Amino acid sequence: MPQSAGNTKSAPVFQRIAQILTHTSPYCSGTLSVDKNDLLLFYGNDNGDARRIDFGNIGNEELKHLSETCEQATFGRNQESVLDEQYRKSRKLDSTQFNPHLDGNTLKFADILHEDLLPDGQRDKNIRIERYKLNVYEPGSFFKPHVDTPRGEDMFGSLVIVFPTPHEGGAFVLRDKTKEWTIDAASEMKSMTGPCITYIAFYGDVEHEVLPITAGYRVTITYNLYFDSKPIPPYSKISDDSFQQLRVAFEEMLADPHILPDGGYLGFGLRRQYGLSHTTKLDALGDNLKGGDALLMQVCRDLSLDASLRVLYPSYGSYYYGEKPDDILVDRIPDLQGYYIDSVSKTLVDECPGALRVAQSLFINLDRRHSESYPDIVIEWVVRDRKNGKVSQDIVTYGNEPSMRGVYGDVCLIVAVGPPQDRRDTKKIKTFEEQYENRGDPEPEPEPEPETESEPETETEIEGA
Ligand SMILES: O=C(O)CCC(=O)C(=O)O
Numbered sequence: 511m512p513q514s515a516g517n518t519k520s521a522p523v524f525q526r527i528a529q530i531l532t533h534t535s536p537y538c539s540g541t542l543s544v545d546k547n548d549l550l551l552f553y554g555n556d557n558g559d560a561r562r563i564d565f566g567n568i569g570n571e572e573l574k575h576l577s578e579t580c581e582q583a584t585f586g587r588n589q590e591s592v593l594d595e596q597y598r599k600s601r602k603l604d605s606t607q608f609n610p611h612l613d614g615n616t617l618k619f620a621d622i623l624h625e626d627l628l629p630d631g632q633r634d635k636n637i638r639i640e641r642y643k644l645n646v647y648e649p650g651s652f653f654k655p656h657v658d659t660p661r662g663e664d665m666f667g668s669l670v671i672v673f674p675t676p677h678e679g680g681a682f683v684l685r686d687k688t689k690e691w692t693i694d695a696a697s698e699m700k701s702m703t704g705p706c707i708t709y710i711a712f713y714g715d716v717e718h719e720v721l722p723i724t725a726g727y728r729v730t731i732t733y734n735l736y737f738d739s740k741p742i743p744p745y746s747k748i749s750d751d752s753f754q755q756l757r758v759a760f761e762e763m764l765a766d767p768h769i770l771p772d773g774g775y776l777g778f779g780l781r782r783q784y785g786l787s788h789t790t791k792l793d794a795l796g797d798n799l800k801g802g803d804a805l806l807m808q809v810c811r812d813l814s815l816d817a818s819l820r821v822l823y824p825s826y827g828s829y830y831y832g833e834k835p836d837d838i839l840v841d842r843i844p845d846l847q848g849y850y851i852d853s854v855s856k857t858l859v860d861e862c863p864g865a866l867r868v869a870q871s872l873f874i875n876l877d878r879r880h881s882e883s884y885p886d887i888v889i890e891w892v893v894r895d896r897k898n899g900k901v902s903q904d905i906v907t908y909g910n911e912p913s914m915r916g917v918y919g920d921v922c923l924i925v926a927v928g929p930p931q932d933r934r935d936t937k938k939i940k941t942f943e944e945q946y947e948n949r950g951d952p953e954p955e956p957e958p959e960p961e962t963e964s965e966p967e968t969e970t971e972i973e974g975a
């Protein structure tokens with residue numbers, strides 16, 4: 511008979527937590543007054559024709575020369591660099607071909623990002639701002655919706671600086687789930703007196719596009735944003751409202767005896783996506799989370815909860831005993847190329863020593879208990895967002911360069927909690943590592959079958975594979 515490990519899907523505290531986590535903005539932007547020298551740029555290419563220009567005082571002939579010095583910009587589609595004017599029509603210089611006078615440090619971009627984009631808990635984290643490309647858009651140019659190619663676990667976003675050259679069109683549009691924001695740098699800068707630039711900084715997995723330019727030239731510099739690998743500071747000092755609200759909601763959730771009454775796992779599908787490849791260390795990602803995901807991790811650490819980042823693969827294959835097959839939770843990203851979709855679940859279990867089968871729902875058929883495919887864990891999903899926190903492996907990626915470092919994928923945070931009376935005593939909670947250690951151990955001798963069958967109370971026990 512199907513049993514439940516606790517049906518708390520609609521607990522109001524879950525909804526409150528989801529709301530706090532989605533509250534943070536995935537971008538920030540503004541128009542800054544700058545020193546007039548910050549509008550100077552040196553550029554040149556292999557043909558030896560180098561120039562110095564001043565965006566504060568520039569004519570069409572100079573802009574035309576800059577544009578002609580640039581190469582046509584490509585973009586990344588999966589592993590390929592593609593030239594496709596239907597998708598991206600603009601011109602670019604690589605970072606070795608130009609040198610702007612302005613730099614991220616003098617303009618204090620790190621401070622701006624700490625203030626307006628990153629949660630308070632990441633205040634002491636150093637940010638590295640790496641110059642990437644210069645882009646020139648003439649009338650008819652555009653860049654269709656894309657996400658910026660992830661370059662390592664520590665890259666969290668991109669920064670675009672727009673110079674004050676008169677132009678029309680070319681608005682920058684960001685989209686995140688159901689929300690959309692438009693930044694029209696040309697009209698923002700029209701209202702400024704004196705030298706200025708407009709900037710837009712955003713998490714790299716946020717879709718963005720440049721609408722067609724209808725008049726003039728639009729010139730931008732893009733930068734990649736990285737976290738330095740410094741550890742994050744103690745959290746209790748964080749005064750951020752969202753952090754405090756989330757902490758209070760967590761304490762309420764942990765104190766609720768109806769939530770996982772026998773202990774088990776709370777699952778959170780992370781809101782942002784992360785660059786995933788076979789070399790990704792999911793544990794290391796914990797220090798480089800973005801927005802609300804970083805808040806979530808901070809609260810878990812602050813409460814000394816056993817929180818681990820994992821990737822959940824969707825179940826493939828046919829129904830088993832009338833139930834959907836289990837999802838597979840892994841602690842690393844295996845190479846699944848060349849495997850048939852039907853054998854993915856089995857491959858994951860075989861290839862990843864820490865792979866766990868996750869029941870599709872809290873109701874599982876106990877008839878399967880002694881079968882090989884009995885799920886290893888049952889997760890109570892607090893936030894099961896974005897394709898249910900799963901990674902799809904077959905997506906075509908539109909990046910700004912061909913991706914050799916994987917694609918953006920979904921990650922989830924799994925928190926082990928004991929029964930209500932033990933929740934604040936971390937020693938009593940079984941960690942993932944403890945569970946892995948037990949996997950593969952010989953099964954204990956089965957107890958002699960009692961006369962009348964009695965089912966265990968909890969669904970969260972691990973069965974040897
Ligand atoms: O030039 C811009 O405004 C944005 C360019 C961009 O999105 C990119 O290079 O990835």
Ligand SMILES: [Fe+2]
Binds near residue numbers: 656657658668718910
């Ligand atoms: Fe981009």
